Amino acid sequence: MNSPQLRPSPRARWRDRWNEIIFGHESFAGRLFDVVLLILILLSVLTVLLESVQSIGDAHGPFLRAAEWVFTILFSIEYVARLLTATNAKRYARSFFGIVDFLAVGPVYLSLLFGASPSFAVLRSLRLLRVFRILKLTQFVGEAAALRIAVVASMRKITVFLFAVITIVIIVGALMYQIEGEANGFTSIPAGMYWAVVTVTTVGYGDISPRTVPGRLLASVLMILGYGIIAAPTGIVSFELARATGAGGGRKCLGCGLPYHDRDALHCKQCGARLSDAPALQ
Numbered sequence: 001m002n003s004p005q006l007r008p009s010p011r012a013r014w015r016d017r018w019n020e021i022i023f024g025h026e027s028f029a030g031r032l033f034d035v036v037l038l039i040l041i042l043l044s045v046l047t048v049l050l051e052s053v054q055s056i057g058d059a060h061g062p063f064l065r066a067a068e069w070v071f072t073i074l075f076s077i078e079y080v081a082r083l084l085t086a087t088n089a090k091r092y093a094r095s096f097f098g099i100v101d102f103l104a105v106g107p108v109y110l111s112l113l114f115g116a117s118p119s120f121a122v123l124r125s126l127r128l129l130r131v132f133r134i135l136k137l138t139q140f141v142g143e144a145a146a147l148r149i150a151v152v153a154s155m156r157k158i159t160v161f162l163f164a165v166i167t168i169v170i171i172v173g174a175l176m177y178q179i180e181g182e183a184n185g186f187t188s189i190p191a192g193m194y195w196a197v198v199t200v201t202t203v204g205y206g207d208i209s210p211r212t213v214p215g216r217l218l219a220s221v222l223m224i225l226g227y228g229i230i231a232a233p234t235g236i237v238s239f240e241l242a243r244a245t246g247a248g249g250g251r252k253c254l255g256c257g258l259p260y261h262d263r264d265a266l267h268c269k270q271c272g273a274r275l276s277d278a279p280a281l282q
Contacts, residue, residue, distance in 0.1 A: 019085040022078075037078065038137065044071035044104075045134050072108045079105060100135045150241035157236050165200070165229055172196040172222055176215060184211045200226040 024030040050056045051064045079101045086092040093102070173193030180186040185208040186195065195208045199222050210216050255273035267274055 015085050018081065019087065022082055022085055040071060040074060041134065041136050044068070044075070047071065068108070072105055075101070076105045097136065104136065147241065150237055153240040154233075154236045158233050161232055161236070168222075168225070169193050169196040169200065172200075172218065175218060176210065179212060179215045179218065180210055184215070185209070196222060199223060200229055202226045202230065 020027060021029045021033050025034060047064055047067050050060070051068070057064065082092060082098075082101065083089045092098045170189075170193060173191075173196045174189050176192040176195060177186045177189045180192075186192045191208065198205050198208075199219060202223070210219050253268035253271065253273055253275060255268060256271040265275060
């Protein structure tokens with residue numbers, strides 16, 4: 001005799017209701033929740049910033065610490081509420097915003113538990129992670145989704161580009177070590193690579209500089225090359241951002257989930273599946 005299969009218990013209606021408020025943005029209650037949370041995030045970050053100023057911290061330390069605990073308790077309640085109402089609590093806890101939500105409150109409790117022990121004094125620095133609350137602001141900006149899509153789409157091109165830059169830095173650093181030598185501050189190839197990074201990014205600290213004619217010629221070439229190196233990633237991301245925010249930005253493949261396609265595309269460029277909004281074949 002076959003044993004009856006256990007069916008999952010139905011999800012409580014209150015969880016669906018609160019899920020719509022906490023995670024959704026369409027209803028009035030959801031938008032109000034987002035606005036209140038946005039204000040709390042800004043005030044909590046302002047509290048962290050003011051507490052780091054010694055004069056303000058000395059004068060208003062007790063008030064700022066009390067405000068910090070109020071914000072910590074409120075964000076703790078929010079984090080627990082998100083875990084209780086999320087469609088998949090484990091997936092939320094492992095998601096980017098789930099980790100950010102935890103980092104917004106976790107270090108405060110860790111510093112409370114271990115702050116009194118000298119061996120755990122280093123954990124007090126975890127309080128600085130409270131500024132991760134500012135990252136929660138990105139979920140309230142609609143353009144953040146398009147920017148994320150553009151950055152992800154550009155990642156492979158930028159990775160190849162960075163490998164090319166690293167190769168240039170290693171070669172130029174080794175050349176400057178051979179050309180200038182220890183007498184002019186290039187004591188090793190890593191020191192030459194450091195100078196190449198500072199030069200190619202047009203920062204130019206000036207703590208190490210070439211003194212010979214060949215070294216200055218090589219530095220001039222690297223400086224000119226630096227302008228192109230800075231512009232290249234900007235152009236790559238700008239191109240992908242324009243595609244993500246264009247007329248075809250909302251066309252998502254139901255097969256592989258690729259988030260955007262050209263306006264006249266009939267099939268997904270990644271998996272080849274026919275797009276759901278493509279015109280029917282005659």
